[in-house]
Structure formats: structure tokens, C-alpha cells
Amino acid sequence: MTLTADNPLVEGLERLPVGPTTLTIFGATGDLARRKLLPALYNLAHEGALPERFNLIGVSRGDESHDAYRQMAREAIGQFSRRRPDPKVLDALMENVRYVSGTFDQPETYEKLGEQLAEFDAANDVPLNRAFYLSTSPAFFPVIVEQLGEHGMSRHEDAEVRVIIEKPFGTTGAEARELNRRVLSVFEEQQVFRIDHYLGKETVQNVMAFRFANGMFEPLWNRNYIDRVEITAAEDVGIGTRAGYYDSAGALRDLVQNHMLQLLCLLCMEPPVRFQADEVRDEKVKVLRAISPPAPDATVRAQYTAGTEGGEDVPGYLDEEGVPPDSQTETYAALRLEVDNWRWNGVPFYLRTGKRLARKVTEIAITLKPVPHLAFEQAGSVGVQPNQLVYTVQPNEGVSLSLGAKIPGTRMAIRPVQMEFLYGTAFMSQSPEAYERLITDAMRGDATLFTRNDEVEAQWRIIDPVLDAWAAGEPALDTYEAGSQGPDTATRIMEPGDRWRAI
């Protein structure tokens, strides 16, 4: 039974109740916990959006006291919260924060954790729901899950138990399947919340609202009217201090396998009957299953070389700190995919992502087919161009539609003009951080914005063959200058006549 079903008091409330919960963060002193999770928890507390009764347990290797951990948490919240903390709310949050020291493979760690959980239950007189957040190195995911199982912490007769697993969920399909197998040998699928923080962004959820709350687009949303789709996730920054992670992952694993395929799913899926976890995810899985892995010649991989970004010289990837001098890791990836179903057959979907590109932008550009007959002269103008609908996810979330319009004057000359809508001008509220939404959804048991096991495996089914081909040197690794539009060869994967939009 959910907290909202049959509860007449929740009608009309913007914030639905979340059951009393103890949240345990494994990797509680790590970068993600400090930068994202602890500030997200504070902001939820500030807004009164945490459960009526809430406790936090941090688990990490460091030999900290409860007070030392609280102090670290206070500092992290002060530094990274999107709002200045209210001391009284912060004090109230810290009152129920505890720390458990230990390595993730030691049974004693889980014994101490069990004692702490029991202590919280006793203090509240009721068994609290338990959420375990795995914010550790992926190597520890199965270890922690199995230890939780062995210590009887994966089930509770009188409370809900959930496990939240950070990305990456495997670095290959085989790893993902093995991780799924080990996780699902301890937890039921409905207890597992695989994070893809992209799905927690308001902007990404807006893609669904844009499609399914506006009837005007649906008649055009198919192969009869859409010529091609480009999905771009470009960053102007380099790898920063993430060389260790990035060089083993690369652009394909970092963004395409998860975030960009998710965007593609939201764009291509059939309308779900209801906006409920399994119904939405069923539709996304159908899209993924309709995509064949691209042949090597439908892919591009490249690495940035030294160049200029924002007027300043920047080093090439191989000169970045921590990157092996002979690294073959791609910092740019582009694919041409096809969704082989009735709606999308024959429409090319171009995906590209890269570091150190000309500009930071994430967008979906849908180019419609040209008009069948042109009655106007083309001379004296850039002429009639196919309509283009561009959904910008970041930084300036909005929708623009290019339309043909007559240039003022005596001749019937046409050029494209932009009709633009920016979400920021139409809403007063600031969007919550993705983690705020995802943490509350997980504690509430709503898995709509999390990735299901078959979804993860379907994503890897598309990406695995690309990784294999790239490992075999097919195609060769290209280069591009930092601050540029990407490698010149990126157009190689496009249909004749198609070209990438300017970043």
C-alpha cells in the first residue's frame, strides 16, 4: 500500500508524504556525498520535504566520530547548497545524523550499521523505512549489496527497504548483467533504484511534458514529417580533475550509453497510458529494443588536441594531468542510430557528445521534411529551409521553431525566422536539483525516473558492439582542436545532404 492511496488528506498537497526513513549513505565522505547528496538533503529539510521522521547514517572508511562527520556535513552543505543554510534547520537535520566507520567488505561494518538502524527504530517506536544509497566506487556495489543481504538488511517485515545505486551501472553489458544478477539475488527489482541523475532534471522531464501535453506536435511526430534528429550534449570544459575516471570511461560510456540514450527514448517512445514507473519504462525499453547497434562506419570517435577556449589556450587531452600519454580514450563520440519501428523507420538519429567543444549546450534538434512544392523564388535570400524544432535542455531551457517568413520588400523572398520560448520567462520557481527529486522519489518508492534492469541491459546491447569495434581500432581515433565544433570527419556518418547544426 502506498502512502497516498486511500489517504484523503493528501489530496491537493503539492508535496506528497514520504514515509519515515533512515537513509544510509555508503561513501558518505566522498565527492558526490559532499557536493550533491548532503546539500540535497539540507534543501529538502529546508523546504519541509523530508519525511516526517528522518535519520541519516554515513558509512565510510575514515575513522570519524559522529561529531566530526556532522561537522564535515555542515561544511559541505555550507559550501555546496543552492541556498544559504538556515542554522536552525541545519541543527535539526544534524541532530539525527550518525556515522559508521568501516570498510564495505567487513561484516563488522554492517553489524555496527544494524545496531544504529535498530537504535533509530527504537527511538521512534516504529520500524522506519530504510534506504541504502550506494555512492561508492562501482566495484563496491555488489559487495555492499551482498553484505546487506547477508546481514538480513535487505528485507524488513514492517518497513520498506530500498537500495539506490549510482552510475555507472557496469562498464560493459556483461558487467551490467552480472551486477544486475548479484543485486537481484538480494533485492527485488522494485526495491532497486538505479540513478541516472539526468532523469531527475526538470528539463529532461519537460521533454515528456512537451510531447505529451501538446497535441499539436503528435501528428508530425513520425517518419512522414521528420527528416532527421540530432541530439547534442556538448561541453566547453575539459576533464578537469576527473582523469582517473574519464580515461577509463570515455565519452561513449560517460554520456551516450546512459543520458543520451535516455533522451532518445523520451523523444521516440509511445505515449504511456499513465505516468507510472513501469508504464513509462516499458515504453522506453521498446524504443531501445528497436535500435540496432550501429556499424563502425556509423560512428566517430575523437580526442581533443590543444586549442583555444574562450580566448585562452588550453592543453590537449593527452597533456591533461593524469592522462596516460598514449591514451586512446575518446573525448568525442558521434553515432548514427535508427529506430526500426513503424513510427521512426528510415529517420536517422544523430547523437554527438564531446569535451572542449565550442560551447556548452544540450539540445535535441528535429528537422522536418521540406515542403513538397515551392512556389516562391529562391533568388535574393537564403531561401526556404525545412522547419526545425529545437528543444534546448541546457543551459537556456526552451523551445525554438524556425519558420519561413517573407522578407519585407517588393519581392516574395523568404528566409527562416525563429519563434522562441524560454522556460525561465514563464515560471517563477527555480528548479530543484536533480538529486533532491531523485532522493525523495526513491524514499517514496516511485521508480519512474530511475532505470530498470532491462533498460540498462538494452542500453548496453546497443553500446557494447561499438566499444568492441573501437577497441579493435574501427574506426580510427580522430582528433579535433579544443574549442572547435568537433572533428571534421564527424559528417562522415551522416546521410547525403545532412550536416551537423553549429554547436
Next chain:
Amino acid sequence: MSAAAPVLADRTWFERDTTPAAIEAALRELLVENRHGEDCGAIPARVLNLVAIVDRQWRGEIENRLERVGRYHASRTVLLAIEPRRTTIDARATVLVDAEPHQSGMTTAHEHVVLDIGQEHVEHLATIVDPLVVTDLPTMLWAPHGHADAIDELLVLAQVVLLDSVDEPDLEEAVNRARALAERVYVVDLAWLRSTPWRERIAAAFAPPSERARLSTISAVEIRHHPDSAVAGVLFLGWLCSRLGWRPGALAERRDGSLEGRARARRGEVRLRLRPAPEQPVRGLEGLTIETGDGTVLSLDRGDGGLRARRVTRRGGERTWTVMGASRGEPGILGEGIRQALLRDPTYRPALDAAAVMVG
């Protein structure tokens, strides 16, 4: 609620003895200048028109309140300052640019129009205001100093009225006025919004399946409120009655100033009590206590960093905890009122109807 986002008063136009057409033309000109000026990156927000009708002598105070609502500024605010014997219209129009950009990096602009008008203008106020609001945006009316006649005159232009029922000293009048307005437009009542965290917490307290059964056994409810905020308490009781299917009776005043009554629930009667809390410094609720049939008593009271919850069982077991949440303060409540103009809460009207039975 974040701190107020500072705004830069960018371009201003002023004219004595002016007309709505001249003001509208000036606004258009200001927006064009804004588009081509130094702040050409500032894009006009297009969310909501707010038309505020105020006493001329308190105009500055209301402008200060509106400046402090954080990011929940209306896109276009039309402030009508009524000076009883004035016969002409003076107007000032300003385009304000947010000093703090939106999280996307985009900067938005808002228009702020102040009109000094006379009582004689109220009769045809709609013809003055109509050209000044942005077409196709919802329009919300707010008259913190009364001016019910002006509100009634402008209802034809509006979809939403913002009011604060605690401003009306008579409980019955307050409820009846809100009901009359709710017949014609959507009402956002600040007295109702002040109780939102309390309603959320009570909903959460009875949310776990193990607690749900207790809902039907509630036997007594006491609401403690700021002495001026009895209407907030009545609305809260009205909410419980309407959501839980109780049939309330009229409340009677006791010597100590409290109001008491009963509601008929499926399993029996529920005792209802509203008690003023003179020690409470701010408007709204101070605390509440709910008793259930098994003798459990749940209390919520204002505390540091949130609401202080206390549960006592028949056997004397006691638990206390803090339900976290920052106080929004009065500016935050007003900002929330503006934001709520774009939402629809289906539970206010039924609560108001139940409240009418209790105070009638």
C-alpha cells in the same frame, strides 16, 4: 523560500495627469528600449499580472512587501494607489531587471506600474486597468487595505484573487467574503497557505498504513492560533471536516475567547476547539493537538528548525521529534500566494464551505 532577489530599477517613465493609453504606450516603449539597451539580455518574464489596490498613504509599505517576495515577482505589477479626493491619474512605469540571473544564466525583466488614482476612478476601474495588463496572462487581484468595491469592479478582468482572510476582523465576514469571491474566481487565501506545512504534516503523520486506520477514530482536535488568526484555525478544521467526511456544527464562543463545537463523524462525534495563543508573535497557527480513539495524542507546535512533534500513547509512552522545515516568514507567504495563482488547490473550497457552517 530564498532571500529576496534584488532587482535593478532600470528604466522609468513618469507622467502627471495621464491616461491609460499613454501609460500603455510608455510601457511598450520601455520594453523596446530594454530590448535594445545595455541589458538587452534581459527577457521580459511572462507569467502573471498582479493588480494591487492600496491606500495611497500605505503605497510605499506595499511596494516594500512586494519587493521582498523573493523570486516570485509577477511579470507585470499594476499598483493602484487610491487617494480619496484625487481627480487625475499620475503614473510611473518602470522596467526592473533581476540583478541575480536565473539558474540557466538568463536574466528576466518585470514591469512595475504605479498609478495614483482617486475614489472617483473606482467605478470604471476596469477600463483603466484593462489596457495595462499583459493579454493572455492570468491576472491576480490583491487589495490588502480592503477596497472590496475595486476588487468587485475588476473581477471581470481577473482569474484569481489574492486575499488574507485574517485581515477581516469578523470571522463570519471573512469566510463569507472568501466564499463570495470563490464563486466567481479562483481564490488564493494567505490564511490557508500559512497552514500548508501543518496540513502536510498531519497528512504525513497518518500516511503510513499502520496509522491510516486511526484517521477514522479521531475524537478531538484542538487548534492553537495567533489571536488574529482564528480564521486560519477554522479553515484547518474545515479541511479536516471536508477531507474526512465529518459534518461540522456551529462553533460557540467560550469565556476564555476559545471557540468550541462538534462534528459528526462516521464513528461518533469529534470535539473541535480553537484556542487563541496570545504568546504567538506571528499570524497563523501556533500548534494543534489531535486525539484518536485509542487514546493516542499527537501534537505539533512551532519550534526551532521546524515543527515540534509529540506523540503520547494511552499507556503514557511519549516520543518527541522535530519535523524539519524553515519558516517562510510573511514575505515568503506573500510570495507563495503569488506563485499559487498559477496552481489550483481543489481542497480550499470544500474547507471554506465547512468553515462557513462552523462560523455561520
